[in-house]
Amino acid sequence: xxxxxxxxxxxxxxxxxxxxxxxxxxxxxxxxxxxxxxxxxxxxxxxxxxxxxxxxxxxxxxxxxxxxxxxxxxxxxxxxxxxxxxxxxxxxxxxxxxxxxxxxxxxxxxxxxxxxxxxxxxxxxxxxxxxxxxxxxxxxxxxxxxxxxxxxxxxxxxxxxxxxxxxxxxxxxxxxxxxxxxxxxxxxxxxxxxxxxxxxxxxxxxxxxxxxxxxxxxxxxxxxxxxxxxxxxxxxxxxxxxxxxxxxxxxxxxxxxxxxxxxxxxxxxxxxxxxxxxxxxxxxxxxxxxxxxxxxxxxxxxxxxxxxxxxxx
Ligand code: ING
Numbered sequence: 265x266x267x268x269x270x271x272x273x274x275x276x277x278x279x280x281x282x283x284x285x286x287x288x289x290x291x292x293x294x295x296x297x298x299x300x301x302x303x304x305x306x307x308x309x310x311x312x313x314x315x316x317x318x319x320x321x322x323x324x325x326x327x328x329x330x331x332x333x334x335x336x337x338x339x340x341x342x343x344x345x346x347x348x349x350x351x352x353x354x355x356x357x358x359x360x361x362x363x364x365x366x367x368x369x370x371x372x373x374x375x376x377x378x379x380x381x382x383x384x385x386x387x388x389x390x391x392x393x394x395x396x397x398x399x400x401x402x403x404x405x406x407x408x409x410x411x412x413x414x415x416x417x418x419x420x421x422x423x424x425x426x427x428x429x430x431x432x433x434x435x436x437x438x439x440x441x442x443x444x445x446x447x448x449x450x451x452x453x454x455x456x457x458x459x460x461x462x463x464x465x466x467x468x469x470x471x472x473x474x475x476x477x478x479x480x481x482x483x484x485x486x487x488x489x490x491x492x493x494x495x496x497x498x499x500x501x502x503x504x505x506x507x508x509x510x511x512x513x514x515x516x517x518x519x520x521x522x523x524x525x526x527x528x529x530x531x532x533x534x535x536x537x538x539x540x541x542x543x544x545x546x547x548x549x550x551x552x553x554x555x556x557x558x559x560x561x562x563x564x565x566x567x568x569x570x571x572x573x574x575x576x577x
Pocket of ligand 1: 437
């Protein structure tokens with residue numbers, strides 16, 4: 265019996281600083297309803313889907329900064345999203361800024377959750393790879409201060425049995441690092457969900473920033489193919505508070521092929537019929553980890569501290 269999951273990526277256009285969570289939750293619910301109407305049972309929202317991407321600013325007022333985080337999930341403002349999901353029988357991935365209290369101490373994470381079709385939170389992930397800086401940088405029109413506002417994730421890269429398969433999550437910059445997919449790949453992941461907020465002007469090197477679009481799909485397609493997994497990448501995009509961000513949300517098969525892609529820079533739902541057994545056929549042939557990642561040879565692989573010098577002549 266084929267294990268099919270009908271998936272939607274719910275891309276978001278800009279969220280203005282002035283927009284309330286009530287407003288953004290209404291947008292999320294509207295896209296969830298559209299996704300359901302188009303046959304989806306799992307909706308992948310984006311990174312920090314409830315607020316504007318606030319790490320673009322140096323925020324020194326503590327109350328203003330705290331206003332961007334969720335002290336509880338669901339909370340009073342996000343509960344309607346969970347209620348709608350339960351009513352529709354739709355699961356979802358949601359990215360948000362988390363204010364967690366652990367052993368009486370406050371911690372702040374860039375977080376995502378996986379919610380099943382009965383609106384139960386079955387998984388949580390906290391972003392490991394935090395790009396940008398902790399201190400404001402000269403010469404930038406927009407900062408990228410995730411290292412200032414979040415701690416690195418402390419949950420690793422777990423995977424969960426859900427939706428008839430093995431599900432994994434990551435967030436934005438994580439998608440650029442092979443370790444992200446491989447750690448989940450070694451746990452048998454079959455679908456990796458992720459959201460991203462990707463400004464075009466990140467490195468301020470025109471040649472590199474000019475390839476932002478190319479590097480986006482390159483990273484996700486490689487991760488999908490090399491680990492025989494589906495990858496669902498959902499953007500927050502468009503010009504948000506003056507910062508132009510990449511769209512291109514995509515549903516990528518374990519073959520590495522992009523099988524659905526957003527074409528706008530606004531709220532846009534894309535859907536696909538994802539056969540989880542497609543990944544299985546790759547794992548049983550080309551990427552049979554047990555057979556082809558030669559344990560004996562891999563044991564010999566050591567981290568080199570630099571190139572081997574030429575023999576003394
Ligand atoms: N944003 C960006 C991302 O990794 C970035 C940062 C942009 C890195 C462009 C490299 C190039 O997509 C977040 N939020 O991680």
